[in-house]
Amino acid sequence: MSGPAPELVDLGLREAGEAIQARRASSAELTEAALARIAATDGRLGAFLAVAPERAREAARAADARAAAGGRRSPIDGVPVAVKDLFLTRGVPTTAGSRILEGYLPPYDATVVERLEAAGAVLVGKLNMDEFAMGSSTENSAYKPCRNPWDLDRTPGGSSGGSAAAVAARQVHGTLGTDTGGSIREPASFCGVVGVKPTYGRVSRYGVIAFASSLDQVGPLARDVGDAAVLLRTIAGHDPRDLTSSTRPVDDYLAGLEGGAKGLRIGVPREWFQGGVDRGVEERVRAALALYERQGARLVEITLPHSKYGIGAYYLIAPAEASSNLARYDGVRFGLRAKGAAGLKEMYTETRARGFGPEPKRRIMLGTYALSSGYYDAYYLRAQKVRTLIRRDFDEAFSRCDVVAGPVAPSVAFRLGERTDDPLHMYLADIFTITCNLAALPGLSVPCGLEAGSGLPVGLQLVGRSFDEVTLFRAARALERELGPPPRPRGV
Amino acid sequence: MPVSDFEVVIGLEVHAQLLTRSKIFCGCSTAFGGAPNTHVCPVCLGLPGVLPVLNRRVVELAVRTGLALGCAVRPKSVFARKNYFYPDLPKGYQISQYELPICEGGAVELALDGVEKRVRLTRIHMEEDAGKNVHDVSADGSSGVDLNRAGVPLLEIVSEPDLRSAEEAVEYLKTLRAILIALGVNDGNMQEGSLRCDANVSVRRRGATAYGTRCEIKNMNSFRFLKQAIEFEVRRQVERVEEGGAVVQETRLFDPDRGETRSMRSKEEAHDYRYFPEPDLPPVIVDPALVERIREELPELPRARAARYQRELGLSAYDAGLLVADPAHADWFDAALAAAGAGAEHAKRLANWLNGDLARLANETGLAPSAWKLAPAQLAAILRLVEAGTIGGPGAKQVLEEVFRTGADPEAVVRAKGLAQVSDEGAIEAAVDKVLAASPGEVEKYRGGKKNLMGFFVGQVMKEMRGKGNPAVVNALLGKKLGD
Numbered sequence: 001m002s003g004p005a006p007e008l009v010d011l012g013l014r015e016a017g018e019a020i021q022a023r024r025a026s027s028a029e030l031t032e033a034a035l036a037r038i039a040a041t042d043g044r045l046g047a048f049l050a051v052a053p054e055r056a057r058e059a060a061r062a063a064d065a066r067a068a069a070g071g072r073r074s075p076i077d078g079v080p081v082a083v084k085d086l087f088l089t090r091g092v093p094t095t096a097g098s099r100i101l102e103g104y105l106p107p108y109d110a111t112v113v114e115r116l117e118a119a120g121a122v123l124v125g126k127l128n129m130d131e132f133a134m135g136s137s138t139e140n141s142a143y144k145p146c147r148n149p150w151d152l153d154r155t156p157g158g159s160s161g162g163s164a165a166a167v168a169a170r171q172v173h174g175t176l177g178t179d180t181g182g183s184i185r186e187p188a189s190f191c192g193v194v195g196v197k198p199t200y201g202r203v204s205r206y207g208v209i210a211f212a213s214s215l216d217q218v219g220p221l222a223r224d225v226g227d228a229a230v231l232l233r234t235i236a237g238h239d240p241r242d243l244t245s246s247t248r249p250v251d252d253y254l255a256g257l258e259g260g261a262k263g264l265r266i267g268v269p270r271e272w273f274q275g276g277v278d279r280g281v282e283e284r285v286r287a288a289l290a291l292y293e294r295q296g297a298r299l300v301e302i303t304l305p306h307s308k309y310g311i312g313a314y315y316l317i318a319p320a321e322a323s324s325n326l327a328r329y330d331g332v333r334f335g336l337r338a339k340g341a342a343g344l345k346e347m348y349t350e351t352r353a354r355g356f357g358p359e360p361k362r363r364i365m366l367g368t369y370a371l372s373s374g375y376y377d378a379y380y381l382r383a384q385k386v387r388t389l390i391r392r393d394f395d396e397a398f399s400r401c402d403v404v405a406g407p408v409a410p411s412v413a414f415r416l417g418e419r420t421d422d423p424l425h426m427y428l429a430d431i432f433t434i435t436c437n438l439a440a441l442p443g444l445s446v447p448c449g450l451e452a453g454s455g456l457p458v459g460l461q462l463v464g465r466s467f468d469e470v471t472l473f474r475a476a477r478a479l480e481r482e483l484g485p486p487p488r489p490r491g492v
Numbered sequence: 493m494p495v496s497d498f499e500v501v502i503g504l505e506v507h508a509q510l511l512t513r514s515k516i517f518c519g520c521s522t523a524f525g526g527a528p529n530t531h532v533c534p535v536c537l538g539l540p541g542v543l544p545v546l547n548r549r550v551v552e553l554a555v556r557t558g559l560a561l562g563c564a565v566r567p568k569s570v571f572a573r574k575n576y577f578y579p580d581l582p583k584g585y586q587i588s589q590y591e592l593p594i595c596e597g598g599a600v601e602l603a604l605d606g607v608e609k610r611v612r613l614t615r616i617h618m619e620e621d622a623g624k625n626v627h628d629v630s631a632d633g634s635s636g637v638d639l640n641r642a643g644v645p646l647l648e649i650v651s652e653p654d655l656r657s658a659e660e661a662v663e664y665l666k667t668l669r670a671i672l673i674a675l676g677v678n679d680g681n682m683q684e685g686s687l688r689c690d691a692n693v694s695v696r697r698r699g700a701t702a703y704g705t706r707c708e709i710k711n712m713n714s715f716r717f718l719k720q721a722i723e724f725e726v727r728r729q730v731e732r733v734e735e736g737g738a739v740v741q742e743t744r745l746f747d748p749d750r751g752e753t754r755s756m757r758s759k760e761e762a763h764d765y766r767y768f769p770e771p772d773l774p775p776v777i778v779d780p781a782l783v784e785r786i787r788e789e790l791p792e793l794p795r796a797r798a799a800r801y802q803r804e805l806g807l808s809a810y811d812a813g814l815l816v817a818d819p820a821h822a823d824w825f826d827a828a829l830a831a832a833g834a835g836a837e838h839a840k841r842l843a844n845w846l847n848g849d850l851a852r853l854a855n856e857t858g859l860a861p862s863a864w865k866l867a868p869a870q871l872a873a874i875l876r877l878v879e880a881g882t883i884g885g886p887g888a889k890q891v892l893e894e895v896f897r898t899g900a901d902p903e904a905v906v907r908a909k910g911l912a913q914v915s916d917e918g919a920i921e922a923a924v925d926k927v928l929a930a931s932p933g934e935v936e937k938y939r940g941g942k943k944n945l946m947g948f949f950v951g952q953v954m955k956e957m958r959g960k961g962n963p964a965v966v967n968a969l970l971g972k973k974l975g976d
Contacts, residue, residue: 088541101540108534110541207541213771242543243774321771324575327584328538332637348577371575371766380768 008033009170010488013227016173017075020067027063027078030173031056031122034080038124038171041492046146047156047166049085050093051125056080059122066120076174076230077120083176084163085126086133087113087218088207092123096209097131097141097159100329100336100355110207111242112176112218112235119234124172127162132326133183133211134359135159136429139420142357147416148190149489150456154413157187157429163221164191169492174222174231178208180215181314182408182433185445188221189408189459192447192486194228194476195221197433199467200440201246203232204239210325212318213244215437224485225446225477229253232469251470261478262296264471267401269304272432278411280451284458285407288448291482292405292475302397302404306389310435311427313386316370316379317438323367326360362423391439394463403475404463407432408445412456432461442469446476447486457486498695498733500726501703502655503614506668508647508678509621509686510553516620516645517544517587524684528626528638536643538582543772546571550645551594551776553677554618556786557647558595560675560793563616567778569594571618571770576763579637580623588648590767593617594776600651601795602667604660606809611664612652618776621646647677653692653703658722662715665689666817670794674819682713693722694739695729704729705739709753711746721746725753797822805829805839814847821846824861827868832875841875849889853896865899866892873902886959887911915962917969920953923961924969927952938974946970 008030011019019025035053042048063078072078088094088106095101109117117123130140138146138161146161148154149169156165160177164187167175177184179197188195196219203218210216220231236250268289273282293299331337331351338350356364370379397404409429419426436443445459460479464472515522518535535542558565572590595616602609623639630636649668655661669687672678679686689712694704709725712718724746729739743762744753792800794816801812815822825846832838850871854864874891877883883891883906894905906912914920927949928935938945946967953966 094540096540104540106540108539206543209540210772241545243545244543244772320768324573324585324766324768327575327577328540328582330577330579330584332579333537333582334539344579368766371768373764373766376766376768 009037011173012223013076013079013081013174014230016079017077020063020078021072021075023067027060027067027122028057030078031060031080031124034124034172041169041171044147044152045149045165045169045171045492046144047128047162047169047171048082048125049095049097049128049141049143049162052089052092052123055092056122056124059117063120063122072120074119074234076234078122079120079174080122080124080172081116081174081176081231082123082125082127082163082166082172083113083116084129084160084178086129086178086209087126087176088209089113089123089126092126094126094209095143096133097129097143098329098355098357098360099142100351101334102336104335106207108207111204111239113207115235116176121234127160127166127175127177129162130159130183130359131357132209132322132360133159133178133180133216134322134363136182136186136426137414137416137419138162138187139416140357140359145416147491148413149491150192150413152491154415154456155190157190157409157413159183159187160195160221161187164188164193164195167191167221167223168193168489170488174220174227176218176231176235177221178211178216178218179433179437179443180212180217180318181437182430184219184221185433185443185459185461186409186429188445189447189457189461190413192457192459192489193221193223194225194447194480195219195445195459196228196232196469196472197436197443198232198236198469199246199442200437201244202236202250202442202467202469204235204237204242204245206239206241210321212321213325214321215314215318217437225473225480226254226257228444229257229473246467248467253470253473256470256474257477258481259474259478260295261292261475264292264297264403264475264478265300265401266292266297266475267300267302267397267404269302269307269397269404269406271304271307272406276410276431277407278451280453281407281409281411281458284449284451285405285460288460288479289405291479295478295482300401302401304390304393304397304435306386306393307435309386310390310438311431313383313390313438314430314434315366315427316383317387319363319367320370320380321367322360323364323371326356326364329355331355359423387438390435394435394439394441398465402465402471406461408459408461409433412451412454412458436463441466442472444472444476446479447483448479449483450486497698498726498730499698499700500656500658500722501653501694501696501706502657502661502722503653503692504651504655504661504664505690505692506649506651506665507688508649508672510550510645510647510677511679512547512549512553512645514547515643516547516550516618517643520643522644524686526640528636529640531640532642536582537639538584538642544587544770546773546776547645550618551778552782552786554594554616554647555778555783556675556790557649557672557677558598558616559783559787560671560790561595561598561600561613561616561649563595563598563613565595565778565783566592567780568592569617569776569778571773571776572767573770575766578622579635580625580639580642582623582639582642586620586622587770587773588619589617592775594778600664600668600671602660602663603813604663609660611654614650614652616647616649619646619648620644653694658719658726661691661722662719665715665718667794670817670819674791674794676791680818682715685713688713689718691718691722691725693725693729695726695733704733705741707739707741707753708743709746710743710756717746717748720748720751721753724751728753794819794822801839806836807839807843811840811843811847814851815843820861824864824868828871831869832872838875842871845871845875845892849892850896853893864896866896867899870895870902877902877906881913881915881962882906883911884913884959884963887913910960912960913962914957914960915965917965920957920961920965920969923953923956924966924973927956928973935974949974
């Protein structure tokens with residue numbers, strides 16, 4: 001470990017905010033500490049695709065001026081954060097991890113970026129990710145792989161790998177990612193941080209590069225449950241620019257945070273414990289469930305009979321929507337354009353052949369096929385019916401329990417290169433997280449200890465009722481209070 | 493085998509730009525003719541990360557159109573993505589409606605040569621327009637894209653294949669256009685492309701029950717071109733069938749310079765649009781209360797108005813039909829009639845002016861009634877000058893043209909141009925005497941029984957009086973002098 005002021009980077013999001021409030025640290029000091037930590041570690045970690053020191057320093061100065069005048073905008077005013085490179089940031093390069101957007105400077109900020117900055121948070125840069133959020137290891141980044149701060153030979157998970165790695169490696173105090181099939185929860189689990197996929201519609205998608213529009217949702221990654229709750233509260237709520245965002249008022253996620261697990265009915269899906277999960281992971285998950293029981297929660301066995309069709313349905317719906325969402329990267333108005341093409345058709349094919357990596361190409365082909373005339377009913381429409389059935393499974397389960405608990409992923413962080421030649425194996429990393437997106441429900445990953453032997457973090461997944469993030473946070477906090485936060489990752 | 497042995501089957505798809513101030517999914521202006529790419533924002537440019545927000549006004553205008561055409565309005569309709577690549581389509585898909593359009597059914601009632609016809613509608617749906625490619629804009633031969641029009645709201649109105657001739661197709665489009673203008677949903681401007689249509693055309697031998705193979709014809713931006721295109725296409729298809737060949741299903745483009753259609757893409761090359769429900773937009777829910785409110789606010793439609801003109805004002809079906817073809821003309825007519833004082837006699841005369849000289853002037857200048865310098869009250873004043881005998885027909889025509897051009901007061905024009913009619917018997921008698929004295933031969937023949945020479949004498953007298961003689965007085969005096 002190198003770099004100055006390690007004590008500042010170790011502060012959590014709320015702690016950093018409190019330090020500014022108490023004048024123990026300035027936003028400028030926190031920002032310099034974050035930038036120094038990034039400079040010292042990111043060559044090995046690869047969490048950032050762009051760092052914006054000027055924009056960060058200017059924001060920090062403004063935050064300090066507000067603090068001095070006694071007019072802080074929020075408890076996180078002045079605290080350094082970073083966002084996945086899928087969020088548009090005015091004047092800061094935004095690539096979605098793809099060559100096709102190399103050098104693209106957006107003319108506007110995503111709604112969530114606006115909301116972070118309206119709260120005074122200091123945006124220090126853009127985080128590495130699988131190209132167009134397609135992947136579970138961040139190895140599909142067109143620029144560089146991101147590594148796991150617990151073990152640099154391993155992936156941080158994906159697609160929001162940079163978001164999980166940066167917050168775990170103490171580069172920033174909180175981050176935002178997106179989750180389409182597990183892209184926040186799986187990396188959170190692999191990196192030992194808290195990651196939340198809110199209810200579909202809870203957070204605006206405006207200014208977030210679309211992967212699969214009916215599944216994409218923005219959420220926070222943070223070092224503890226309370227920090228994640230604060231970040232979600234900052235970004236959640238209706239946005240008139242996103243008609244799929246809900247007009248429901250945003251709950252105060254902190255108010256009931258310390259309510260404990262007593263009396264909580266925790267649903268344990270039979271299908272999630274029928275093999276396919278590494279023994280070390282299952283041990284930690286079962287230990288967490290036992291802990292809940294000791295705290296006075298009741299475990300209820302439930303069944304999600306259609307969840308076995310989740311992966312199949314997901315890999316029709318998500319590629320179908322992606323094939324359409326990625327059509328705009330055509331070389332006409334922005335991003336990469338192939339030079340020297342003889343005509344329009346050649347310009348299109350050359351631009352897209354060069355600009356997209358193998359995974360987006362694979363999914364564009366899958367999705368185009370699934371939507372084709374004559375196949376639509378058999379694939380896309382049937383997948384949508386599966387989606388309805390999966391949602392019904394959960395509705396049924398929630399008549400008997402308050403949250404559903406299980407593993408986030410079948411394994412701890414896997415090694416770089418281990419699955420890159422086997423897309424299907426890679427897709428299975430999302431087997432437990434995907435149903436939550438298909439059902440539009442909120443899900444969360446909270447650290448539940450280190451796997452015996454590997455010493456790598458394991459996450460417990462909690463899925464809640466629609467718009468009941470409050471119960472998710474309360475349940476996650478109850479576990480966190482017992483276990484304490486994971487130690488600082490040893491890799492960086 | 494002649495063309496008359498075949499029956500022509502036509503269905504039209506009409507695209508009508510809705511009269512909203514802003515685009516369908518963003519706040520950009522819909523104004524026509526701005527500098528390229530000046531009415532654009534991240535949303536209509538299809539930049540990464542943008543989402544559509546539906547303009548509620550578009551839904552209201554779609555419902556209004558549907559109600560006026562007797563359609564069923566769906567309480568819940570769904571937007572869908574139509575996927576294809578083209579530079580003028582920023583997102584690589586058009587947001588349209590597919591399986592669940594906002595309106596279904598309905599009909600357009602039209603009359604052609606006195607025969608009533610009901611053309612059924614399949615559906616009406618809402619969608620966004622594309623931009624346009626601009627070629628030869630730079631020295632290197634590259635093309636540009638103007639996205640001002642991208643995201644302008646359109647209604648697509650699809651008819652059943654109920655039309656049986658090019659004339660019927662034109663009449664259908666004229667009738668539909670008049671309705672859309674009367675509803676205030678479209679400006680009817682075909683030249684600027686705010687009203688466009690594609691035609692599906694097929695032919696079959698008379699008596700056949702199955703439809704022939706159809707071709708879709710695009711790019712007809714006037715009634716004349718629609719007629720030309722269909723007539724050409726019908727001849728082409730009939731020839732093909734007569735030669736023993738088969739019509740190939742394809743999309744054809746009308747070339748107005750050559751007056752013919754030519755193949756654009758075959759069925760094999762046809763796009764697979766890969767429609768699926770637009771995930772960025774929730775279903776469109778139309779509240780029954782809104783439907784009722786819009787129904788109550790429906791204006792009088794052209795056919796009802798024409799019937800009223802015939803019933804209450806005694807206008808001919810022809811005159812009434814011409815007036816209501818453009819509601820602006822009909823409104824102007826109403827205003828002129830109010831100024832002239834209602835009455836069948838006034839109505840008939842005003843309609844003659846409007847459908848005659850005034851229509852010609854409007855055509856020549858390309859001006860819509862709102863841009864005329866001639867006010868309705870001024871036409872009423874001209875009418876009064878004629879009725880009072882102050883000016884005659886030819887004079888009135890001159891006054892009309894002058895007022896249309898300058899907006900001057902009609903009486904002032906009469907004075908300034910000396911157009912007042914002469915009714916003074918002394919002056920007319922002098923002219924009559926002069927003409928009769930100069931034409932002794934003709935007088936002889938007239939008295940010998942060649943009574944049709946009266947026209948000659950009247951003409952000569954009028955010429956002598958530079959057109960200003962009161963015709964009644966001239967006739968009376970000539971008759972007296974010639975000994976009738």
